[in-house]
């Protein structure tokens with residue numbers, strides 16, 4: 001052991017179960033398959049357990065890339081201005097190549113959601129744009145589901161202190177760890193079995209929505225009157241899903257959503273966010289936007305409005321939707337009452353929409369569609385994919401058929 | 417701060433000076449230049465300081481790749497057999513591309529020298545060969561001095577416990593930290609000035625040797641009677657050196673050696689190692705080899721002989737010399753009396769030779785020579801470059817002129 005211990009201990013038994021869920025449920029890592037992992041340095045204990053279980057599952061090579069929040073801050077505080085239009089193109093190109101050669105992808109989430117809140121929003125936006133552009137070839141292979149991939153979370157102290165600001169660090173870490181373990185379904189004797197049952201429930205919901213073939217969804221609630229047209233030939237997904245490499249995986253741990261592709265040109269009305277969005281270390285709160293012809297023509301936020309507008313200016317697709325997702329208000333993560341400031345958790349506590357890139361798998365026969373066909377059917381494309389929450393206990397959703405007929409989908413935030 | 421603290425504190429004042437020496441003396445990092453850094457996870461405190469000083473010096477992007485000893489062990493213990501013929505080609509190709517685009521390279525050394533001593537030597541050799549092959553395009557840019565590069569050390573607990581086995585971990589770390597700080601010349605008020613004076617001394621020695629134009633060096637001592645022919649048009653180097661990108665840098669911190677390129681076909685006789693060699697976690701002790709026509713035809717070791725023979729079988733060049741270096745027995749590192757089990761330190765405590773790849777800069781006008789010309793002048797090529805120590809207080813060295821005339825170079829380990 002030459003590495004430093006974590007500053008607060010996390011229950012090793014459930015952490016080991018979480019690593020097993022990541023490898024066997026999240027990834028279904030295949031014998032001989034390589035794994036590319038990214039992790040915050042504080043997530044070292046989880047990364048080690050995942051590495052062990054990945055090799056035990058027959059992994060070829062596990063390559064882990066650690067990110068250090070202090071190094072990121074040092075860049076913002078000391079780097080010359082030109083640095084903020086740069087990204088490590090060569091690394092992302094290499095990752096894209098690894099995925100093309102069959103490697104799986106695992107990201108450990110858990111960064112401090114407020115890390116960059118004190119930095120210059122213009123620099124944050126420039127660095128993010130440069131990074132998104134460099135990362136695009138790799139991200140496409142993930143967004144297009146060419147490979148099995150997974151995101152799982154670790155209770156980093158800096159994140160825990162955001163979720164539990166009134167607790168001492170070790171107490172906050174323990175509370176966040178408990179919340180992660182519960183939401184990730186590793187609190188039971190048979191986490192893999194629990195995930196099978198949960199996946200079956202999400203598959204039933206998707207099948208019902210796919211049978212309805214709605215032309216649009218209509219969201220109505222406080223500050224929201226929004227019609228989200230669905231893409232032609234859209235397909236609902238939720239839970240475990242088959243990647244193009246034939247592997248059935250659960251990309252998000254936890255996951256409570258069923259989701260599909262909206263039509264990039266057919267979104268009308270206005271919508272208000274119901275939870276703050278943490279984007280690259282900045283909190284964007286009380287988002288209110290208006291859509292015309294699928295495009296955001298007006299955008300406000302009570303906090304982080306400058307960052308929001310920079311995000312929307314990333315490219316043409318950044319002002320249009322790439323995902324719409326349904327989550328009941330009674331989902332376990334929502335029921336926890338916690339605000340995680342982390343999209344992986346908060347998006348699974350509420351219905352949400354995403355700005356930017358669509359998922360090609362959310363089309364019937366999506367794997368065989370060309371980018372041109374996806375565009376023709378209404379699929380959006382962009383450097384970004386940013387989810388934000390529009391669901392609550394006060395939202396009603398109708399499915400709107402092509403002939404204008406309406407079917408209740410959710411009432412007061414619950415499946416109708 | 418979301419990262420765990422080091423398990424033993426290292427004096428932050430001298431650590432900061434070491435980071436400054438790495439950036440300003442080791443690399444002479446240029447404004448706008450990118451930096452690719454590798455580090456053991458335990459070296460996080462030094463990596464952070466180097467990142468800060470690199471950005472303050474105007475670095476474009478600093479990209480750090482952390483290695484975790486536990487992940488390496490997990491691979492040896494759990495990975496399928498096929499894993500050991502694999503390497504992350506895509507990552508090394510990317511690094512080579514980064515160097516081709518002008519990035520500088522910094523490695524923080526300090527791994528546990530005994531990490532792999534309990535693992536299967538055949539697996540160690542296979543993994544190392546796959547890695548060397550994948551790394552070659554990147555290593556060539558370093559070995560050919562295309563870019564400014566530097567290696568500097570951090571007192572990792574696992575290394576410290578090898579050097580000071582009878583001390584508690586925190587005491588061992590403090591002692592190793594003190595030894596590193598002293599050898600790296602950061603114990604004084606003006607480390608940058610101390611390095612300028614030290615470089616001037618090494619330059620005077622190289623200039624004298626270059627003036628002599630010896631055809632060979634003859635080493636005589638206990639177990640050693642070795643004639644090392646020098647390459648045609650060889651050039652001696654030591655201390656700061658100008659890379660092909662025009663930057664004057666100190667590749668090794670510490671450094672006490674002057675060194676040049678032997679002739680790959682003109683080494684005759686036998687030689688015994690004077691310190692153990694730590695190679696990829698295995699200790700190789702009491703090496704005794706015999707050369708004929710530049711080639712090792714017989715090799716023994718009292719410990720690690722199997723690994724030594726695997727190393728020699730890497731490729732044809734692995735049995736021939738790529739470097740010969742002179743270090744007085746009274747050098748500060750030698751005077752410390754410590755065995756570091758780390759080549760960066762131990763090679764600077766004693767005269768040494770290296771198996772494998774030569775440095776093209778150790779030729780007159782080396783930058784303009786083609787690989788074919790280098791070979792024709794006697795330069796060796798190989799996937800490996802492994803230094804081992806043959807100097808001691810009992811060694812005499814003569815310079816042998818082309819006409820057979822002899823000039824004393826060292827007597828009883830000191831400059832004659």
Ligand SMILES: [Zn+2]
Nearest residue numbers: 257259325347
């Ligand atoms: Zn979603």
Ligand SMILES: [Zn+2]
Nearest residue numbers: 323354385387
């Ligand atoms: Zn999404």
Ligand SMILES: [Zn+2]
Nearest residue numbers: 673675741763
């Ligand atoms: Zn040397």
Ligand SMILES: [Zn+2]
Nearest residue numbers: 739770801803
């Ligand atoms: Zn060497």
